[in-house]
Amino acid sequence: MSTEKVIDNILAPATVETPQNKRAKPNLEVIAKATGVSKMTVSRVLRGGAGFSDETGRRVMEAAESLGYVPNQLAAAFAADQASTIVGVCVPELTSPLFGIVLDGLHRTLSRLGYQMIIGCNNHSDDDEESWLRKVLSWRPAGLVLCGQTHTPGAVELLRNSQTPVVEILDDITAPLGLTVGFSHAACGADMGRFVLGRGKRRAGYIGALGGADAQAVARFDGFRAALSQDPGATVEVEMLQDVPCFYAGFYGIEILLTRHPDLDVVYFHNDEMAIGGLAWCSARGLRVPEDLGIAGWGAMEAASILPRQLTTTQVPAAAVGKQAAEALVAALRGERPPLRVQLPARLIPGETV
Amino acid sequence: MSTEKVIDNILAPATVETPQNKRAKPNLEVIAKATGVSKMTVSRVLRGGAGFSDETGRRVMEAAESLGYVPNQLAAAFAADQASTIVGVCVPELTSPLFGIVLDGLHRTLSRLGYQMIIGCNNHSDDDEESWLRKVLSWRPAGLVLCGQTHTPGAVELLRNSQTPVVEILDDITAPLGLTVGFSHAACGADMGRFVLGRGKRRAGYIGALGGADAQAVARFDGFRAALSQDPGATVEVEMLQDVPCFYAGFYGIEILLTRHPDLDVVYFHNDEMAIGGLAWCSARGLRVPEDLGIAGWGAMEAASILPRQLTTTQVPAAAVGKQAAEALVAALRGERPPLRVQLPARLIPGETV
DNA sequence: TTGAAAGCGCTAACAT
DNA sequence: ATGTTAGCGCTTTCAA
Numbered sequence: 233m234s235t236e237k238v239i240d241n242i243l244a245p246a247t248v249e250t251p252q253n254k255r256a257k258p259n260l261e262v263i264a265k266a267t268g269v270s271k272m273t274v275s276r277v278l279r280g281g282a283g284f285s286d287e288t289g290r291r292v293m294e295a296a297e298s299l300g301y302v303p304n305q306l307a308a309a310f311a312a313d314q315a316s317t318i319v320g321v322c323v324p325e326l327t328s329p330l331f332g333i334v335l336d337g338l339h340r341t342l343s344r345l346g347y348q349m350i351i352g353c354n355n356h357s358d359d360d361e362e363s364w365l366r367k368v369l370s371w372r373p374a375g376l377v378l379c380g381q382t383h384t385p386g387a388v389e390l391l392r393n394s395q396t397p398v399v400e401i402l403d404d405i406t407a408p409l410g411l412t413v414g415f416s417h418a419a420c421g422a423d424m425g426r427f428v429l430g431r432g433k434r435r436a437g438y439i440g441a442l443g444g445a446d447a448q449a450v451a452r453f454d455g456f457r458a459a460l461s462q463d464p465g466a467t468v469e470v471e472m473l474q475d476v477p478c479f480y481a482g483f484y485g486i487e488i489l490l491t492r493h494p495d496l497d498v499v500y501f502h503n504d505e506m507a508i509g510g511l512a513w514c515s516a517r518g519l520r521v522p523e524d525l526g527i528a529g530w531g532a533m534e535a536a537s538i539l540p541r542q543l544t545t546t547q548v549p550a551a552a553v554g555k556q557a558a559e560a561l562v563a564a565l566r567g568e569r570p571p572l573r574v575q576l577p578a579r580l581i582p583g584e585t586v
Numbered sequence: 587m588s589t590e591k592v593i594d595n596i597l598a599p600a601t602v603e604t605p606q607n608k609r610a611k612p613n614l615e616v617i618a619k620a621t622g623v624s625k626m627t628v629s630r631v632l633r634g635g636a637g638f639s640d641e642t643g644r645r646v647m648e649a650a651e652s653l654g655y656v657p658n659q660l661a662a663a664f665a666a667d668q669a670s671t672i673v674g675v676c677v678p679e680l681t682s683p684l685f686g687i688v689l690d691g692l693h694r695t696l697s698r699l700g701y702q703m704i705i706g707c708n709n710h711s712d713d714d715e716e717s718w719l720r721k722v723l724s725w726r727p728a729g730l731v732l733c734g735q736t737h738t739p740g741a742v743e744l745l746r747n748s749q750t751p752v753v754e755i756l757d758d759i760t761a762p763l764g765l766t767v768g769f770s771h772a773a774c775g776a777d778m779g780r781f782v783l784g785r786g787k788r789r790a791g792y793i794g795a796l797g798g799a800d801a802q803a804v805a806r807f808d809g810f811r812a813a814l815s816q817d818p819g820a821t822v823e824v825e826m827l828q829d830v831p832c833f834y835a836g837f838y839g840i841e842i843l844l845t846r847h848p849d850l851d852v853v854y855f856h857n858d859e860m861a862i863g864g865l866a867w868c869s870a871r872g873l874r875v876p877e878d879l880g881i882a883g884w885g886a887m888e889a890a891s892i893l894p895r896q897l898t899t900t901q902v903p904a905a906a907v908g909k910q911a912a913e914a915l916v917a918a919l920r921g922e923r924p925p926l927r928v929q930l931p932a933r934l935i936p937g938e939t940v
Numbered sequence: 941t942t943g944a945a946a947g948c949g950c951t952a953a954c955a956t
Numbered sequence: 957a958t959g960t961t962a963g964c965g966c967t968t969t970c971a972a
Contacts, residue, residue, distance in 0.1 A: 257747075257748075300743070300744075300747050302720070302723050302724055302744070302747070302748065303724045304664070305724040305726075306660055306663050306670065306725065306726055307664050309660050310658075310660040310661050310664050316660065318704070325690075326686050326687075326689050326690035326693055327683070327686045327687050327690045328686070329681070329683055329686070331686075332680055332681045332682070332683070332685075333681050335680050335705075336679075336680035336681045336707065339680055339705070339706075343707075343718075348704050348706075348721060348722065348725070349704065350672075350702050350703065350704050350705075351703055351704075351705050352693075352697070352702075353690065353693050353694075353697075364697070366656070367702060369656050370656055370657045370658060371659050371660065371672075371702070372658065372659075372660050389654070390654075390656070393611075393654050393656070394611075394656065478888055480888065505888075512894065515894050534832055534833050534834065534859075540866065540869050540870075
């Protein structure tokens with residue numbers, strides 16, 4: 233293909249009506265004429281239903297193939313006035329490995345079952361979720377997957393009016409809009425709180441990110457603090473960073489926190505990335521982990537398990553959440569009755585850093 | 587909202603026609619009747635065009651708002667027979683941080699400009715890409731973003747027939763289908779090859795993953811090997827793993843390779859995850875890095891820069907690729923003439939491990 | 941500034 | 957097993 237042709241391909245308005253163009257986008261009628269049957273029969277054949285002879289089926293398929301027919305889902309979904317095969321998925325972050333794993337789990341299952349995924353990212357903002365919702369609902373999706381449990385009133389109303397099935401994932405949803413598949417962040421935090429107490433640590437710190445806008449992370453912290461408050465002598469100091477929860481945030485966050493509170497004996501981090509940053513800082517400063525300072529993360533990044541010193545963290549069932557959310561949604565779409573609420577276990581990994 | 591109501595919401599077929607249902611999905615006609623104008627005027631107002639009085643505009647907007655109108659893009663895109671505002675994006679992996687960053691870059695720009703993203707994942711398989719393409723083209727997307735430069739003949743034909751603008755990203759595309767935004771993997775490998783030679787390493791190893799199905803990774807290896815072959819005394823031993831390119835693959839891959847070739851003095855890995863796995867193995871075995879063995883990665887994960895010993899690697903412009911690909915695509919859709927080919931720099935990070 | 945008519949490509953419902 | 961009719965909600969085109 234020459235470069236000129238390529239340029240034309242790119243920039244040619246799709247509305248130009250040339251004869252080749254016509255030939256390039258055959259529709260049911262073209263196939264029908266070519267085969268000598270009606271549009272309806274062609275439709276039946278192409279959708280793989282019944283109601284036609286083998287001979288007809290064969291000839292229609294051949295014609296469709298040779299004409300390079302590509303079905304128009306816009307027209308199909310519109311005409312059927314039924315939900316399309318689009319599933320909308322909105323995650324709070326696209327760059328976090330955790331959500332990548334969830335998306336992968338969703339995608340594997342949904343694509344296998346014939347659905348396409350429209351994705352959105354709301355950067356932990358409920359308002360952004362609502363505007364994304366407004367856009368995606370105009371495509372009349374078959375279903376939706378949302379992260380977390382907080383939504384704007386406007387979003388809830390949109391959802392209710394649209395009657396679109398929803399799965400809320402990755403949290404312990406208390407007031408579900410529909411189906412839920414997740415786990416309890418409060419329990420993750422509480423488990424870690426009890427664990428550090430069990431290790432004899434009572435002067436705890438917590439380093440969060442996103443300025444506390446991540447509701448799930450806040451729930452972990454609340455669980456952690458609640459667990460520590462069971463011990464009258466335990467304290468928790470907090471540092472909430474206005475930053476993304478990355479390695480570097482952990483690295484400088486721990487410096488800030490320890491400058492303010494030099495006597496801490498354990499620090500619980502927003503996630504593993506930040507905890508690993510904290511570990512790196514300790515290593516740079518010659519602090520012994522866990523003797524001088526304990527370090528705990530959350531999320532069980534693969535890296536965390538293979539570092540020289542295995543990180544104390546919580547392993548979350550991200551892939552399973554994606555898979556089961558997709559399965560539950562599709563079951564609902566098919567009129568089956570999936571479990572309304574699936575809670576998966578998050579497992580504390582003792583590791584060697586607390 | 588009671589639980590029973592929720593269940594009904596989920597499982598009620600969307601086709602049930604109750605009066606409330608009607609009220610719940612108002613269309614242009616309903617708004618027109620409520621406002622005392624024609625559908626056409628409503629359409630003009632809602633699309634924010636011109637051709638109506640301020641008074642009419644105000645009343646239509648109010649009615650749409652109060653009725654909870656959600657436009658039907660299926661009908662709009664179909665009727666206009668113009669490309670929709672959907673952009674299809676296919677990546678080889680969803681769980682890799684690299685592609686998460688690219689998706690984020692694409693998403694930020696595309697959503698800001700009014701487009702929605704349908705994503706797909708082909709697991710490095712051109713055949714999977716083709717079947718995804720078949721699905722997504724049936725939604726008549728405005729444009730497509732594909733990774734890499736190899737496609738099946740069927741995919742190329744689909745693309746050509748559909749006339750859909752395409753951006754190929756993350757590679758140095760030699761026979762572009764349309765626009766390209768990327769960088770040269772061969773150059774990444776060659777730069778690293780020259781760098782290790784410069785450090786006096788001449789007995790090199792390479793550890794790849796996916797059984798060599800990742801064309802970009804293969805290009806890096808080829809570039810690396812070609813650079814080393816400039817030195818008559820240099821050798822390269824290879825281990826291609828049938829596994830995903832993760833920390834653990836690096837950890838056991840280096841053991842396999844060094845068992846076969848104990849005298850290597852540097853190992854270049856498929857990516858940073860694997861290189862960090864290799865570093866962990868060296869640390870576990872007491873090998874000094876880089877004195878006993880050099881370790882080099884690719885991709886510049888954030889983790890790599892903050893490890894106790896900064897990894898020798900290549901920093902790739904993932905976010906910039908996503909952003910510029912989206913911008914170029916949208917420019918083409920608007921009839922502008924974006925640069926056909928954008929090559930971004932990938933920068934070698936010397937680090938401390940070679 | 942506004943409206944009426946036609947039709948996008950497909951499918952549901954009802955024929956035969 | 958196959959065809960006919962009607963219409964999904966919107967936009968384009970043309971008219972007023």
